[in-house]
Amino acid sequence: MMRLRSRLRRVGSHIPVPMLHIPVPTPASLSHKPARRPWLGVLWLCGCALVIALTTNAYADKGEKAHLELIEQMPLYEDQTLSEYIRRVGQRLARVSDMPDVNYRFSIINSPDINAFAAPGGWIYVNRGLLAYLETEDQLAAVLGHEIGHVALKHHGRRKSRATTSKVAATVMAILTGSGDVARAVDLYGAEWVSGFGRETELEADEAGARYLARAGYDPYAMVEVIQILKDQEIFSKKVANAAPTYHGVFSTHPKNDKRLHGIIEQAYAQMSNEGVEPVGSFLESIDGLAWGNPAADGIVKDSRYYHGNMGFVVDFPKGWEVKDSPVRVLAHPRAKANVTFIAMIGQGVEEEMTPREFIEDQLNIELADEGVALEPDGFPALVATAANPGASEVLLVGVVLKDATGFAFRAETREAADVEGLREKLQAVVASFRRMQASDLQEATTTRVKVVEARPGDTYSSLGRASTLDRFPEEQLRLLNGDFPHGEPRAGDLIKTVQ
């Protein structure tokens, strides 16, 4: 932060002022968790996360409110066909559950983390990050069945009656109201929940899930397959990242070879109907084209629009300009005029409550020559004004938007007198375009997707990995995605997932 400040003081310099992406302000309660890379985001599917202090009979009403609050923090993944597919699989299980009259609702969260969870009142959430690693409708049903099990066995209520710790309640509140990193929030949810619920309750949910699978015509063994998928993730994370074992308590809670778990599966088989049941659809077809990873997390440019997922904003630079993102700043300039005219943007933590003008003068240390133009993009206080000292430039314009605890500063300069008024208008338009990121933006900013292809003779995960857009451990990633970790290879004719 010090380095950043001192560089900012070089007002008038023609070198675009490099500024660091500031860290997202994080509630203290979340800050002890290291940030995770998407491919390390292993969470047990019963990170069954939402622990909300509600009484059982109030679940239905308050569940909806919690749902609305949740999706404000964790946008849903918008794919009608996939959502409908998941809903139909979920309803098939819900109908044969211990509480078929609950109004179960199924949502996909637009997060690359591998997780699923249930909230009181029948709200079931699956992250798209988990969907990418599943291969069959039975496995999807296993995930949903486990979560329905938590709802149908009233685990949320039991949790409450055991006296929800104030720590958990406080954490949930912090997540629902705070501006913390979504992935980390889910992470924490999971940890608290798993440690709070413990093995007995998770086994109960597995047992219920296995029964529902059998009654609905799915293979109860898919429960074990899902656990294997998560186990492989754990091994991979440890191997490639030399990471400490994921803390979620996942595999102490869900050992694949757990005798009781296998006993549960055996019992479930006894309940299977002899009639074959047609699957709802093709799982692999349904996830073909699923968004992969979180490319917009640390900022991404598409056309002249800049998206920042973690900081949750979108801003439009002038049409036709070149926009480049780097770890220190975003730089936009007209094509072929890189050294003549530019707008640079950085983010910086706001130390105390202040107006945009105070931010420019006191924190950026830039003296202003005019009153400037006050703006209010998406409700945020903003200002575009002229600096008193343009240095060697014809003009130095400064724009600021204050969002939460961050000041977004725009610095526009030109060496051509003829460009001054045009640049002023452009900077005002850029600042005015600043807004919160919406679910549809997340969708637009996603360029990398899961693609289902037929393996050809000679294809290996090594060759497919090289042809994919995966930049880290592509071979291992593809094995994980296709259930072939650690040593399997595709067979010609198999439908396999790759990432493009």
Ligand SMILES: [Zn+2]
């Ligand atoms: Zn669970």
